[in-house]
Amino acid sequence: MKTTRILASLSLLFCAQAWAAQTWITNVKLVSPEKLDRIETGSVLIEDERIVRVERGAGKKAPAGARRIDGKGQYLTPGLIDSHVHLFSIPGMSFEQADQKKPMAAEYFAQLPRSFLYYGYTTVIDLAAVDRQLINRVKAAPLHPDVYDCGAPLVFANGYPASYLPPETRFEMFSNFIYDPAQADQIPARFKPEDYTPAKGVARVKADGAICVKTHFEHGFGTMHNLPVMSPAVYAEVRAAASKEGLVLVTHGNSFEAQTFAVNGGVDVLAHGMWNWGRMDKEKELPAEIKQLLDKIAERRIGFQATMQVLNGMNAYFEPAYLNNPVLAKLLPPSMLAWLKTPEGQWFRQELAENETDAEALKGMEVPLRRQRQVVAYLAGKDANFVFGTDTPSSPTYGNIPGLNGYLEMQDLHNAGLSLAQLFKAATINNARTFRIDAQVGTIEAGKVANLVLMKMSPLDDIRAYDSIDTVWVRGKQAARGSLEVKP
Ligand SMILES: [Zn+2]
Numbered sequence: 299m300k301t302t303r304i305l306a307s308l309s310l311l312f313c314a315q316a317w318a319a320q321t322w323i324t325n326v327k328l329v330s331p332e333k334l335d336r337i338e339t340g341s342v343l344i345e346d347e348r349i350v351r352v353e354r355g356a357g358k359k360a361p362a363g364a365r366r367i368d369g370k371g372q373y374l375t376p377g378l379i380d381s382h383v384h385l386f387s388i389p390g391m392s393f394e395q396a397d398q399k400k401p402m403a404a405e406y407f408a409q410l411p412r413s414f415l416y417y418g419y420t421t422v423i424d425l426a427a428v429d430r431q432l433i434n435r436v437k438a439a440p441l442h443p444d445v446y447d448c449g450a451p452l453v454f455a456n457g458y459p460a461s462y463l464p465p466e467t468r469f470e471m472f473s474n475f476i477y478d479p480a481q482a483d484q485i486p487a488r489f490k491p492e493d494y495t496p497a498k499g500v501a502r503v504k505a506d507g508a509i510c511v512k513t514h515f516e517h518g519f520g521t522m523h524n525l526p527v528m529s530p531a532v533y534a535e536v537r538a539a540a541s542k543e544g545l546v547l548v549t550h551g552n553s554f555e556a557q558t559f560a561v562n563g564g565v566d567v568l569a570h571g572m573w574n575w576g577r578m579d580k581e582k583e584l585p586a587e588i589k590q591l592l593d594k595i596a597e598r599r600i601g602f603q604a605t606m607q608v609l610n611g612m613n614a615y616f617e618p619a620y621l622n623n624p625v626l627a628k629l630l631p632p633s634m635l636a637w638l639k640t641p642e643g644q645w646f647r648q649e650l651a652e653n654e655t656d657a658e659a660l661k662g663m664e665v666p667l668r669r670q671r672q673v674v675a676y677l678a679g680k681d682a683n684f685v686f687g688t689d690t691p692s693s694p695t696y697g698n699i700p701g702l703n704g705y706l707e708m709q710d711l712h713n714a715g716l717s718l719a720q721l722f723k724a725a726t727i728n729n730a731r732t733f734r735i736d737a738q739v740g741t742i743e744a745g746k747v748a749n750l751v752l753m754k755m756s757p758l759d760d761i762r763a764y765d766s767i768d769t770v771w772v773r774g775k776q777a778a779r780g781s782l783e784v785k786p
Pocket residue numbers: 382384425689692
């Protein structure tokens with residue numbers, strides 16, 4: 299009895315202290331995307347999980363009792379947002395390997411949330427919440443980015459990506475599918491058409507707590523390139539249902555055909571860049587027909603996730619120096635990094651380029667890489683609504699390591715023509731507004747969640763600012779960058 303009472307009063311004491319805890323970050327240059335024309339020195343007061351006060355001007359007095367952080371010579375930005383991640387898959391490992399190497403997989407997942415934070419990503423959006431348990435595990439970590447998701451992907455029966463699984467399991471793994479009467483003989487009889495309409499599928503996603511719904515327009519690649527895709531009429535039903543449920547409509551498509559389909563159907567966010575120009579693939583300059591589509595994307599403020607690391611990340615297998623990047627040792631458990639360097643850990647290279655040398659494989663990627671850069675450059679010229687999304691990991695490639703992949707994507711985008719201001723907005727306010735989470739995150743304003751990044755350099759001056767992070771706050775919890783590295 300007595301012990302219980304003491305414990306109860308102790309926890310009360312701790313609660314009271316936690317509630318009163320305030321942090322005053324002062325003397326710092328405030329870099330917030332809604333005010334980029336005037337970067338001023340100022341102070342930010344954090345209480346609990348929230349920003350409660352923002353003051354511009356120097357020499358402001360710290361509130362009594364607040365812990366004071368002097369940000370002299372440094373830059374404070376909102377936490378970065380990566381709106382295209384896949385928390386359930388491990389870069390470099392197939393699902394079978396992850397299942398066979400459970401301890402290694404567990405170590406990877408334990409570090410995963412900290413690796414995103416290490417590069418300042420305090421919010422991520424998982425576009426395929428296939429396994430809610432895994433998302434919940436990330437959310438249960440002591441320090442983790444805010445996680446939003448698009449629920450279970452709304453796939454088309456026997457289409458991408460479900461078709462990569464055998465027919466017996468694909469309807470279980472991708473259970474939120476749209477029935478196609480034309481394929482009735484290839485859909486198990488236990489699934490009734492009336493339960494698998496676009497409206498029902500979107501409603502399931504909504505009921506699951508998602509903020510967005512993800513669809514695909516993909517004929518496939520490699521050995522599978524004739525996959526069924528939804529018709530404009532079906533897509534119109536998806537669009538109407540997403541609007542009714544208040545969900546952001548995200549569509550996978552990396553070709554001119556797919557993006558034309560999605561834009562005509564009223565998509566909110568294109569989940570990839572455009573590196574496949576179809577019948578215009580031989581063109582060296584950006585064709586007028588593609589420019590017309592890109593003009594619409596820019597004018598309608600459609601969210602554009604260029605995901606340049608999808609292709610660049612595959613190239614990592616042909617760049618032997620990649621695995622020796624010292625930062626990988628900070629982001630991956632030692633056992634996993636060592637395994638990736640073994641012949642077994644290189645298995646995906648075989649799949650990408652069985653009989654080619656590194657140089658030949660890299661050469662083969664040059665043209666699609668050029669096409670995606672041309673599209674990004676054109677859209678940057680139109681100041682389109684870029685929303686920063688990496689697709690981490692986009693395939694089993696080890697070239698998409700959480701955190702680092704974001705920094706590499708930023709370099710790709712900047713090299714392709716995004717200005718530093720465009721890039722900064724893409725990773726903050728554009729993402730927040732487009733995914734309608736701007737009441738919570740995206741700027742440094744009172745009332746928002748205290749997701750903040752303190753950098754030694756300005757992200758408006760130098761791309762390397764994103765690798766000059768000193769401290770990260772996530773929901774008011776403070777972490778020095780070094781503390782986010784893999785624990786030895
Ligand atoms: Zn993806």
